[in-house]
Amino acid sequence: MIRERIKRWDYWLVGILILAAFLYGWSIWTAGYSNNFYTAAIVSMSESWKNFWYASFDPASFITVDKPPVALWFMVICVKIFGLHGWSIVLSSVLFGIGSVALIYKMIKPYFGRLAANMGAFFMTITPIVVAVSRTNNMDATLVFFLLLAGYLLQVAVSKQRAWLVAVSFALIGVAFNIKMLQAFMVLPAMYFFYWIASTAGWKKKIMHLVAATAALVVFTLLWPLAVDSTSTSKRPYIGSSSTNSVLNLAFGYNGSQRLLGQTSGTGGRFSGMGGSSKKGNHAGKMNGTRPTGSKKMTAPKGMTGNKKAGTAGGQTGKMGQNGGGGGGSNIFNVGSAGPFRLLQKALGQQVSWMFPLALMGLIATFLYEIKKQRRWWQTTKKQQQLFYWAGWLVPVGAFFSIASFFHPYYMVMVAPPLAALAGIGVATFVGALRTSKPQWQLYLLAASFWLTGILQAWYAYSYYPWLSWIIVAGTAAASLLAVFFYRNTLKSMVCAAVATVFLSLAPGFWALTPTLAGASDAIPSAGPDLLSSSGGASGGLGSEQANTKMIKYLEKHNNGAKYLFATMDSNTAAPYIIKTKKAVMTIGGYNGTDNAISLAQFKKLVKEGKVKYFYLSGKTTNSALVRWVKKYGTKVKSSEYSNSSSTQQTTTGKSNTAMKQGTPGKGGKRPSGKAPQGMKGNQMGGRKNMKQGQPGKNGKTSSNSQTSSFGGSMGGQSGTLYKLD
Template sequence: MTATLSIPQTPLARPAATSRPRGRAWPWGLAAVGLVALVLTAWQVWDGAPSAYYASIALSMSQSWSNFFFGAMDPSGTVTLDKIPGSFWVPALFVRVFGYSTWAVILPNALAAVGAALITAVAARRLAGVRAGLLAGAIVAVTPIFVAVSRSNQPESFFVLGLSITAWAAIRAIQQRSFGWLVVAGAAIGLSFQFYMLEAWAVWPALAAAYLATAQSWARRIGHLLVAGAVSVVASLWWVAIVALIPAGSRPYIGSTLGDDPWEMVFGYNGLGRFGATSDSSAYESFTPPFSGDPGVFRLFNAQLAGQIAWLIPAAIVALVVLWLLRFPRPLALLLTVWLATFGAMFSVVAGMHQFYTSALAVPLALAVATALAWSARAGKAWPAVAILASAAVTAVGIAFSVGGYSIPVAIVQALIGVVAIVLLLSRHRARMVTTAAMVVGLLLTPAVWSAVTIAHPNSINPVAGGVSEMASGFGGRGGTAGGAQTGGAGGFAGAPGGAPGAGGAGGMAAPNGGAGAQDGTRDGRGARSGSGTTGGQGATGGAPGGTGGFTAGAGGFGGDQTALLSWLEQNRGGATYLAATFGAQSAAQLIVASDGEAVLPIGGFNGTDAAPTLDRFISLVESGQLRYVIAGQDRVGGPGGASVGAGDSSTGTVSAQIRSWVEQNCTTAADAPSTVYVCGTVAGGSGA
């Protein structure tokens, strides 16, 4: 017998019954959870539709260690992405080892999702035993929006993985009153910061409150928290500090900043700007994706979000009440309660967001529901499970009837099976395995179906689950969709009137003609996708309606004939360093991916407003013969839904607009190019105007 088993039990220690699971239920069950997560996130991943912008980042980062460290958006290291590059380090390594492909940039996220489900299961097992662990892992595995984003190359999956590691370490720290595990939890928050920045720190209120509630002296608790907090700060900010110390001329321009400053990128653009904390656009860039409706108390139940994440929110609230009523160890109950409340409040008040931001709720939701069910079973109480099952069934039916389509019969089946589970729970003679199976189906059938349907509807621009881009949109009425973003009214459970088909309701976006631009159409020989809908939608990589974010046919660029344009550029390149320059990183991304990583100059960066390159630098590149071609198109200003800066428009005063004006005055258009291409400088041996 190990030393661990000889330690007397305390109120916060793991129960003896959970330290040695019966039979093989745990390993086989954990394997099943991992397999479900892997199938849902990785099946047919090679046929996915990666975001060209994020794909170009992984490809560019794979080409040099400098690009890898800074998170360079383009192979020549002109400008970085608009985030700390932590979530792209593993995909970049995959591309470096295996070469660029769709699966190489998406599979790492799928594997991160599998890891998150398994680690959450391990964490929940420490809370309330094997059944809690397996159920928590299953909840994470079938959370629809988490499945959707994990089938893309968006940077969310690694963040959820970091949260699951944080939960595991935090639970151990609280159960054992362990300074060492508290430091590990703080470091895990720092790791999560590398994946998704400030959102990671939202775990600290829960961790601090729970640790302060443990039975130790105040001096000891506060001292431990201060040290763990310091570790967390260092683990969070080391990249930002290093980059800030490197001279601007020795690194790429920091994307989406006014001052080429990594601190501004993290705390301004990705911090205050997300919450609409200031209207002073001269202070920093702001970015508020318009995909999740207006902020408010019931936002998580609106048209855009309910079907993605809300299935178990009422059940989790009931579960937290159960834990407090059944005298679950108070520090652990406090951890789960404050964590879920903090994240729920954060997603309710942030000015704008993609639906997939809410996938971070999967971990606390899973821990709360699974722990409450297992704890009530251990206490011999049936009413908590009845209350949780009933709330889940009512929620599923409410969402389903608001959404319509296949969700209605599925939710009805879930509700009926939930009733069966309740009857079995209340009966004196019940088969344990049958009851457990009925409870799982009564909780998870509808979200599991939404997750499965997502496999056939890849969308890496604005990932959403359940195939909603091809059906009536969400919880509050029917409406059109744009690039997978649900539209319709922002109504709640009762189903407020939504927008008409093709017209965005509150918080929605209309896509009159065409879908997600380059996401549609056929795949060329190098893995790029040709756009088939260029009159509307989101352009190549999620720009504003009308294609302002990418190469659209109307903008004279990469729309219906990107292969011909790429071929023309390669044939006429001569000895130029750059294949071409484009206005905005969105447009450059497609060329970078389609050309297998050739140098393309992204004028203006992600939003089209970055001072990279400067006008003097651009002219120098032209005069030295390093750059010859500039592809006409539109800048993207202010993120999705922002204004576009078309040809001839220099009214914004941005460096990008200055360069555009210079190009129009000093360059000519190539007569034989398949799209509008400006020829700048002398083109020896190439195609003239």
């Protein structure tokens, strides 16, 4: 019995899953604490059930993170089992990433065969942003898994005619909402339409099933938000990044409409220039020529080519050229120019769109070929129904990100599943056309998709490796043309088709390998050669702040049992202290330092009661009434008591790439990877926050002494003023 099951195994799938495990999990044990913001929450949530339920950012449950808790729950479980380590906080993301690859296979195989399923799983595995995201403690890998699981169960519900499974699949979308809110709802149009055209039940039963499924969706969507919002504000933490201390406000505001229209709340202190759609002429990374309060210009090390003046925290002052563009990310991240071709631009395309032409033409060719099998024009075949599902996922998600004003480049992981699935189907359809002598129009159309995909990939790779571009174009064109030429000879045509596919996998496969080779686990994940030309650096939040051990010792000595180790304005300043000490740090302004989590009167009361005795005023702090009060009535602690100038120049031990990294110069200070990306000055790929600056060593090579790892004890470049509150 066991032998028979082993014989039925798809060994290609086993190999693909092993590859996924390697890409997603290798060297995560050396990557540091990934996103400090969420790692601090994981530490806090592991301390009590209250913190666990609310996704509290700090151990005292003063304020929450800016997302619901479901993804963090899995991370906390891993930490409770294995302890707090850099690898344990991302373990669930690694497993969900591998699970997503398996689900792609399971969803494709019953309808398009083993080859299409294997190719779809393989393309999902080597999608660069999928690799980068699966190595972090961000929520996206968990989100994608639950969306795929919901789609898979809906397929099973249709094939086995199980109405209750329809409700379960929609309920999982409700669970996914509590991972990353409205982003989960992007697949709902595909699910509703797919069930309507694919189910064999009568139209009345379909309506009943979908009504029940919608009810399940609503219940599982609102269960946690309503439970939190209905709890007295005095008995729960403030909802971070919301404007009204409400989960629903967070969902439909900061994490909803503002992603489309531009950020208007929860911003300002952390990132100057955020808010509203970008104006014409403002390029991603340019920050409208402004810098965050308290930031300073930094000079690049000698020997570095490209932009000599590195950008400041929150943005770059240099031009981003063609890879920039208005309308992207509120000028914080390089997400390209808003428009119908945004996903194909280098800024986002290098992360996800390597197989886009193949996916699109595979969809068209497969769908049109199935038309002759339709009994009526309005009827659809099973394959067409599946194509509608994947297209129904791709179109609304792609349309949203084509016009959205505020999002991070790694959100492109949302379009990875449909692109991988349709590309895999395209390859299988091309092979099928070669085998069975299907209509020659289909053969030529799919061959053309190989050529166009090769040209697109060559464009993406050219700014780094011109030689690779020529190899991709020449190899793909020659192999696909030979496959068409030998289409009557099955063996020769199959070999040529396989070779063409290999050529199309070279560049995205290498891009996908870069996070693994670099040991990256970034707060703002991305993939690309820049990771390899960087010197490595501190893992953590967007500014890579690190805990100052000397300040911790000072506070522990003088705090005299206060509830909070200290108070500060933004979460990224507080996070490393929470991680290192597991003590409460009051984050008054939330993630960006602008939340209204506590009034000045309430804060004065806490100071009077002795619950808050120190306030740390970092360089990013806004000039709010509370900050002005601290400056006026607080007593400055001598910097020599809690700060050491040498603390900002210790050696890095982590390998995260949260801040923008500059390539390691070779001889003469030149970047080894050749030319910088087209239209960009310096190595400004992926929209990273800060340039990691180091002192050039021999031959202009940059060392990594600008920041310390999350495990280290220095400030890592963080500067501020400590006030004692009497």
